[in-house]
Amino acid sequence: MRSRVRLGAALAVVGLFLLSLITVPASAEPIAPYTSFRPGQEWRDTAGKVVQAHGGQVVPATDKRGKRIWYWYGEDRSNGYYDSPGVHMYSSYDLYNWKDEGVVLRAMQSKEQFTEDKYFAKLYKRYSAAEREIVWRDLSTNKVRTDGWAAPSILERPKVIYNKATRQWVMWVHSDGPTTPEMTSTYARAEAGVAVSDSPNGPFRWIDSYRLNRVPSDSVPWCGTSSAFDPAGGMARDMNLFVDDDGKGYIIYSSEENRTMYISKLNRDYTYLSAAPDKAVQGKDFVRTLPCSQREAPAMFKSEGTYYLVTSGATGWDPNPARYATAKSILGAWTDQGNPIPGAGAANTYRSQSTSVIPYDRENNKFIFMGDRWTPNDLGNSPYVWMPMTFGEGGSLTIGPDTEWSLKDLKPYKRWTVDTVLPDHVWLRDTSNLPAKVAVTTGKKTQTLAVTWDASTVAQPGPAMVRGTLADGRTFTRSIAVVPHNLRYVVNAGGAATADWTRTAEVAATEGSLLNSVPEQPVGVDPKTGTTWGFTGASGTYGGPADGLYNTLRWAKNKESLVYDFTGLEPGTYTVHAGYWDPWPWANRAASVSVNGTVVDAQRLFTTTYTAAEYPNITVDTSGKITVSVAPTRSPDIQLSWLMVAKTG
Ligand code: GAL
DSSP, rough: HHHHHHHHHHHHHHHHHHHHHHHOOOOOOOOOOOOOOOOTOOBTTTTSSSSEEEEEEEEEEEEEOOEEEEEEEEEEOOOOSOOEEEEEEESSSSSSSOEEEEEEEOOOOOTHHHHSSHHHHHHTOOOOOHEEEEEEEHHHHOOOOTTOEEEEEEEEEEEEEETTTTTEEEEEEEEEEEEEETOOOOOOOOOEEEEEESTTTOOOOOEEEEEOOOOTTTTSSOOOSSSGGGSSSSOOOOOEEEOOTTTTTEEEEEETTTTEEEEEEEEEEESBSOOOTTTBBBTTTTESSSSOEEEEEEEEEEEETTTEEEEOOOOSSOOOOEEEESSSSSTTEEEEESSSSOOOGGTTTTOOOEEEEEEEEETTTTTEEEOOOOGGGGGGOEEEEEEEEEOOGGGGGEEEOOSSSSSSOOOOOEEEEEOOOSSSSTTTTOTSSSOOEEEEETTTTHHHHEEEEOGGSSSSSEEEEEEEEETSSOOEEEEEEEEEETTTEEEETTTOOOOHHHHHHHHTTTOOOOSSSSSSSSEEETTTOOOOOEEEEEEEEOOOOOOOTTSSEEEETTOEEEEEEOOOOEEEEEEEEEOOOOGGGOOOEEEEEEETEEEEEEEEEEEEOHHHHEEEEEEEETTTOOEEEEESSSOOOOOOOOOEEEEOO
């Protein structure tokens, strides 16, 4: 039996060697030193080999001579998904050029290694048989394959923090694998595992892995129906670590089947939680946050007293939009701040998934986003995507772009805010009621600066983000209601009296002739104005008063059209504005829109982007009527977010 195991292991080693030749360019050609970051491009170490530090993190430290040195820890994926050699570390003085420091936490191939491999024999010599079982369970990324395949263990997203009190380097890892030998799932255990070392170079000695904090099953709504979503399960998958200015350590992880984030305080040694899960108190020992928002790949940093948490969605190796949240207190309330990436990179984080943020120069607020562009068929060559992070008004975060850049592109930032309160609305395409000067506080200094307003940001009615540019080039945005002049009707399809509907109607009413007094009604007499208006067509509604004009809607049934009749209009020229949005974009719906029987929009597509359309030059005769009809042009039923009817001539 023993020799069979050995032969198996030897064959596996040969196999791995061949595999590594195929999957990773093994050639160790010397390369010219790098002087820039090239997101998504091959990155070789100083010996010419591709860097193996995926799902990783860069830790600042000081070398023996007192110089700033950086350690990059990450998954060694040189063998692909299975058989990871362990956690690899590289060191650098400039963040561009990385010296291979080897595998600092070694994975195991066979239990014999506890006696026959000097590294394991020495490291675990004081471990009992039961403790060795734990080490084998968690570190066996390559289960011996002599008597059939067994699902191996998973070591992902390793992170390291230095503990000043114990002078130890502490590594936490997403430790996963099957929960029984027969099981083939590599993500059933859902735990966080911990290892320690006296040196940043290892060897890291494995301690154990654990399920973490939890809340009682009946204390919150579950984020799904199966038992995996039980908030009392304590699951921990994608994770990261953070040490606060007061020296307290935290572990941040995706729990409840990747639906909800938890942030848990670590004990003084950083080797376990500050309190066992059955004793831990929410708000003191941990926080359950961003519930049911399905975020993973957490990366935390602190800037100007605010905590930031960048996350990805949960779509396996496929990239998805990033989001970030901020908090004033790490175990307090976190506020979602949306996607930090504008434009082309927004949909998939420039084809990457967050893994960490490098605190390059905290004093000047220079931080670096670290991401992985996973290539699941060739994980070992998954490119690294490091991008600059910039801050705008009030510490708002922007990540990217993914073009070549260098450290000198990171500009110092001091938190600033525009203090002048803007009016809550503007007229369509007219920024004249916005101030020409605003008070701006930068750090502790307040000054008055001229501002120009971007009229294109208020070129559509409805809720908008108006953008101002300060005299010195800084830009900021504010949400504002954009209202067309001479509105006769403002309809929130679906009928919810949302705050933005109410405000728009109030502003319109100051001009005197609004003919509807409720957000929507079936065709009939308006309860206040006595005018006949409203919708027909079999339909249902979506959203409620806490939502907005766009994300509340009326949806048609049975391929019917939605028809809105408006009467009581003085003869003249009108513009109809319509708002569209789709919470179910996969339906791929499309509509033909007609006004008074004339098609004004032959193929209106419905997407997840709030979109306003404008149908001008509509002539109303003495009948005083406008009829807007939205009809499906293909099989899915159609819907509508809002309508506004404005007199233009
Ligand atoms: C991702 C996760 C990675 C890895 C991958 C496996 O969602 O962030 O760390 O676990 O799934 O499919």
